[in-house]
Amino acid sequence: MTRLRLIFSRLSIRWKLAIWSSLLLCVLFLAYNGIQYFVINQWMFHQEEKAIQKNMEEIQGYFTAENGNAEEIMNSHAFINSINESHQMIRILDQKGAPLLTVSEMMPEDWVQPEVAIKTTMRSSWHGEEHLLIIRSPLKTSQFKGTIEIVNNLENSDQLSNMLLVVMLAGWLGAIVISGLGGIFLSRQLLRPIQSLTDTMTNIKQKGLQERVEISNSKDELAHLSKVFNELMDQLEQSFHNQKQFVEDASHELRTPISIIEGHISLLNRWGKHDPNILEESLNVSVQELGRLKGIVNELLELTRAEADSSSRYHFQAVIRDTIEYTLKNFIMLHGDFVFHQDLEALEQAKININPNHLEQILLILLDNAIKYSGRIKEIAVEGLLKHQRVYIKVIDQGIGIPQEDVPYVFQRFYRVDKSRSREQGGTGLGLAIAERLVARYGGEISIASTSGRGTIVTLSFPLSG
Numbered sequence: 001m002t003r004l005r006l007i008f009s010r011l012s013i014r015w016k017l018a019i020w021s022s023l024l025l026c027v028l029f030l031a032y033n034g035i036q037y038f039v040i041n042q043w044m045f046h047q048e049e050k051a052i053q054k055n056m057e058e059i060q061g062y063f064t065a066e067n068g069n070a071e072e073i074m075n076s077h078a079f080i081n082s083i084n085e086s087h088q089m090i091r092i093l094d095q096k097g098a099p100l101l102t103v104s105e106m107m108p109e110d111w112v113q114p115e116v117a118i119k120t121t122m123r124s125s126w127h128g129e130e131h132l133l134i135i136r137s138p139l140k141t142s143q144f145k146g147t148i149e150i151v152n153n154l155e156n157s158d159q160l161s162n163m164l165l166v167v168m169l170a171g172w173l174g175a176i177v178i179s180g181l182g183g184i185f186l187s188r189q190l191l192r193p194i195q196s197l198t199d200t201m202t203n204i205k206q207k208g209l210q211e212r213v214e215i216s217n218s219k220d221e222l223a224h225l226s227k228v229f230n231e232l233m234d235q236l237e238q239s240f241h242n243q244k245q246f247v248e249d250a251s252h253e254l255r256t257p258i259s260i261i262e263g264h265i266s267l268l269n270r271w272g273k274h275d276p277n278i279l280e281e282s283l284n285v286s287v288q289e290l291g292r293l294k295g296i297v298n299e300l301l302e303l304t305r306a307e308a309d310s311s312s313r314y315h316f317q318a319v320i321r322d323t324i325e326y327t328l329k330n331f332i333m334l335h336g337d338f339v340f341h342q343d344l345e346a347l348e349q350a351k352i353n354i355n356p357n358h359l360e361q362i363l364l365i366l367l368d369n370a371i372k373y374s375g376r377i378k379e380i381a382v383e384g385l386l387k388h389q390r391v392y393i394k395v396i397d398q399g400i401g402i403p404q405e406d407v408p409y410v411f412q413r414f415y416r417v418d419k420s421r422s423r424e425q426g427g428t429g430l431g432l433a434i435a436e437r438l439v440a441r442y443g444g445e446i447s448i449a450s451t452s453g454r455g456t457i458v459t460l461s462f463p464l465s466g
C-alpha cells in the first residue's frame with residue numbers, strides 16, 4: 001500500500017488526474033450498472049412469475065368449471081397443450097403424486113420430480129445449468145383431488161440477462177478507457193498554462209528576468225495566475241534594475257571624491273610634504289571632498305529612511321503654517337541676500353498627517369535648491385492654499401530653471417541637470433529623490449513646473465488631516 005502511494009505520489013498531475021477520473025467513473029458506472037442489472041433481472045423474473053401464475057389460474061379455472069373427474073382430466077391433453085409454452089412442462093398429479101397428465105414442450109420430464117402440493121407454492125431451482133421456475137397448486141373439484149405442476153425453463157430470460165451483463169461490462173470497460181483518455185486530454189488542456197509557467201521560470205533561471213509567460217485569451221484562474229506572475233516579474237525586474245542602477249550611481253558618485261582625495265594624497269606623498277603651498281591646497285581639497293563624501297553617505301542614509309515603512313504615518317500631525325514659517329525664518333537668517341515672500345494666509349490652522357521634522361526636511365531641500373539654482377533675481381516665494389480637502393504648498397524661484405526634457409528625470413537618484421554646476425553648488429542629485437519619497441510616504445504628491453532661464457515652481461500637495 002505504501003509502495004503504491006509512493007508510486008502515485010511520483011506521478012505527474014496529468015496522470016494523477018487521469019487515474020482519479022477513471023477510478024471515479026469506474027465506481028460510478030459500476031454502481032449504476034449494478035443497480036440497473038439487479039432491477040432489470042428482478043423485473044424479468046417477476047414477469048415470468050406472472051405468466052406462469054396466469055397459466056396456473058387458467059388451468060384451475062378450466063377444471064373447476066368443468067368439474068371433471070380423473071378420466072376427464074387425463075383426456076384434456078388438447079386444452080393443456082393449447083396453453084403450454086415452449087420450454088415449459090404442465091403436469092397434473094393425483095392425490096398420491098402420480099402423474100395423470102403431462103404436457104411438455106422442449107423440457108424432459110425427469111428434470112423435476114412430481115410433488116403433491118397442499119397449498120400454492122412457487123420456487124426457482126436448478127437442474128444442472130438450467131434455471132427452472134416451478135409452481136405447484138392443489139386442484140380440487142367435487143370428483144377429483146390432485147396437484148397441478150407447471151415448470152418453466154428460464155433459459156430465455158437468463159440468456160437475456162447474461163447478454164445484458166456482457167453489454168454492461170463492455171460499456172463499463174469502454175467508459176473507463178474513455179474517461180482515462182478524457183482525463184489525460186483534459187488535464188493536458190488545463191495544465192498547459194502551468195507548463196508554460198514552468199517553462200518560463202526555467203528560462204528565467206537560465207536567461208534572466210526579462211522572460212514572461214504567454215497569456216491566453218481565457219479569463220480563468222490559470223490565466224489570472226499567469227497575469228499576476230508577469231506583473232510580479234515586471235516589479236521584480238524593475239526593482240532589480242533600480243537596485244543595479246542605484247549601486248552603479250552610488251559607486252560612481254562616491255568614486256569622484258575618493259579619486260580626488262587619492263590624487264591629492266599621492267601628490268602630497270611625492271612632493272607636497274615639504275611644500276607648504278601644495279600641502280595647504282591638498283589638505284583643503286581633501287577636507288572639502290571628505291565633507292562631500294560624508295554628505296553623500298548621509299543623504300543615501302536619508303533616502304533609505306525615506307523609503308522605509310509608511311505604516312506609522314498617521315501617528316503624526318503638523319500645523320503646516322507653523323512648520324513652514326519656522327523653516328523660512330532660519331533660511332531668512334542664513335540668506336540675507338535673498339528676498340522671501342510668504343503667502344500662507346489660506347492655510348490658517350490646517351493640519352496634515354506628517355512628522356513635522358519630515359515636512360521641514362522636504363521644505364529645506366526645496367528652498368535649498370531654489371537658492372542654489374537662483375539666477376540674478378534673488379527672490380523666493382512660498383505660497384499655501386487649500387482646495388478639495390488638500391493642502392497645496394508652492395516654492396517658487398526665478399532662477400535658472402530646468403530644461404523641459406530634464407524635468408521628468410529630476411526625481412531620480414543622482415540625476416543632475418548640469419553636473420558640473422550642481423557639483424560646484426554642493427549638489428549630490430539626491431535631494432529631490434529624498435523629498436519625493438518622503439512626500440509619497442505621507443500620501444502626498446510633488447510636481448515641478450519649470451521654464452529654462454525663467455524659474456521653477458515646485459508644488460507639494462497633501463490630504464488634509466481629518
Ligand code: ADP
Nearest residue numbers: 369373401416417422427428429430431432456
Ligand atoms: P542636487 O543635490 O543636485 O540639487 P536634487 O535632487 O535636489 O539634487 O536636484 C536634481 C537636479 O534638479 C539638480 O541637479 C538641478 O539641476 C535641478 N533642480 C532642482 N531644483 C531646481 C531649481 N529650483 N531650479 C533649477 N534647477 C533645479
